[in-house]
Amino acid sequence: QEAAPKAEAAAKPNVVILATGGTIAGAGASAANSATYTAAKVGIDQLIAGVPELSQLANVRGEQVMQIASESITNDNLLQLGRRVAELADSKDVDGIVITHGTDTLEETAYFLNLVEKTDKPIIVVGSMRPGTAMSADGMLNLYNAVAVAGSKDARGKGVLVTMNDEIQSGRDVSKMMNIKTEAFKSPWGPLGMVVEGNSYWFRLPAKRHTMDSEFDIKDIKSLPNVGIAYSYGNVDDTAYKALAKDGAKAIIHVGTGNGSVSSRVVPALQELRKDGVQIIRSSHVNNGGFVLRNAEQPDDKNDWIVAHDLNPQKARILAMVGLTKTQDSKELQRMFWEY
Ligand SMILES: NC(=O)CC[C@H](N)C(=O)O
CATH class of the missing domain: 3.40.50.1170 (L-asparaginase, N-terminal domain)
Structure with missing residues (x-):
């Protein structure tokens, strides 16, 4: 000890x-x-x-x-x-x-x-x-x-x-x-x-x-993919999300309010981006640690989105980058967000 x-x-x-x-x-x-x-x-x-x-x-x-x-x-x-x-x-x-x-x-x-x-x-x-x-x-x-x-x-x-x-x-x-x-x-x-x-x-x-x-090994990682972070707030629109996707982001960390909630002004763009192949990962900006639950606030199963659970946005970005070196499958990525 x-x-x-x-x-x-x-x-x-x-x-x-x-x-x-x-x-x-x-x-x-x-x-x-x-x-x-x-x-x-x-x-x-x-x-x-x-x-x-x-x-x-x-x-x-x-x-x-x-x-x-x-x-x-x-x-x-x-x-x-x-x-x-x-x-x-x-x-x-x-x-x-x-x-x-x-x-x-x-x-x-x-x-x-x-x-x-x-x-x-x-x-x-x-x-x-x-x-x-x-x-x-x-x-x-x-x-x-x-x-x-x-x-x-x-x-x-x-x-x-x-x-x-x-x-x-x-x-x-x-x-x-x-x-x-x-x-x-x-x-x-x-x-x-x-x-x-x-x-x-x-x-x-x-x-x-x-x-x-861990299933990840630095010796197998040649490069890390582009993963961006977009911050949410009252009156937010979808400009930042679309710009990140246009820049080639493979995943976007949504820094949501509360339980990773998503403004109605942003939801359609995130659904579109997911259809285009971009992974959407819901995290939270609450100060003392977010706790985002699947299918609470948003129908993640229907949208094929991922939740970051208790990882803050910057840590969620790290896991998304590392996870994407192994898989492009949203269910596999979600498993990683529960396990790591
Ligand atoms: N306290 C610090 O280390 C902050 C200094 C600097 N901004 C850095 O992160 O390197």
Whole structure:
């Protein structure tokens, strides 16, 4: 249950940190700049040197995979990162992998890796809400916790994890729910555990398929298809949906109101697009986690639409892209939305 860093000191685990940028690698003009700064500035060697205590937890080495703010991450970036994670996971001298990442799309990358990495070795995605140059910066402790969990035996087989604000979250469930607090990352279903002074305390396990139990494998994925997201609101019309389809979207994530409901002004266009072969996936924009049910609000069986269930729109996009690399069948895709 507890990973004891001191007891493991005799045979320290080998942890690789893959750096991608974000605020955890950010720098501001003064210590008072907690929110105004430039992301993706500091290299991985400097980040590791800034937390000498990491060496008490593990034999740590770093690799700079990219240096970007995560709002600019592309599908190619995701594939590049995923392939490097798989190579390292296959390596006998690697016990755990940490990925430092901007927080804006951290939840998407964590979910993607959770779906496609065929390993039970711990994979931890971590970021920070304040740059290292700011007062009360949170990156050092978040990184320390990430390395502690990555090197611990009891994190194995639990899927991709996220360590922010002392919590251990499932990469599948976690989402950035608030963008100015260090308490930014939450899951609608709660954290899996806590990490305190390098020790992990677990309370629950993910119920959805992931990593070793997943039917997806990064090694089989050559490219990811075009999947777009269209946001709904009162007085919405079908312009965005049609434009996404015209641009070649294979699936459109409908960011619906409430239970993924669809405005009467939009329904006919979505029925038409489905007839043209575009997959229509209903998700919800409610803030603390949507829960979209099949054939509630809309007749999904009749329309041949899919529901994202509890996945938020950005996570639904990730699963749709990965699922579409395997099947074009809406029933198969719906099965995936229940199982992952
Ligand atoms: N807190 C952050 O990491 C946000 C910085 C930046 N927008 C990014 O996601 O990379």
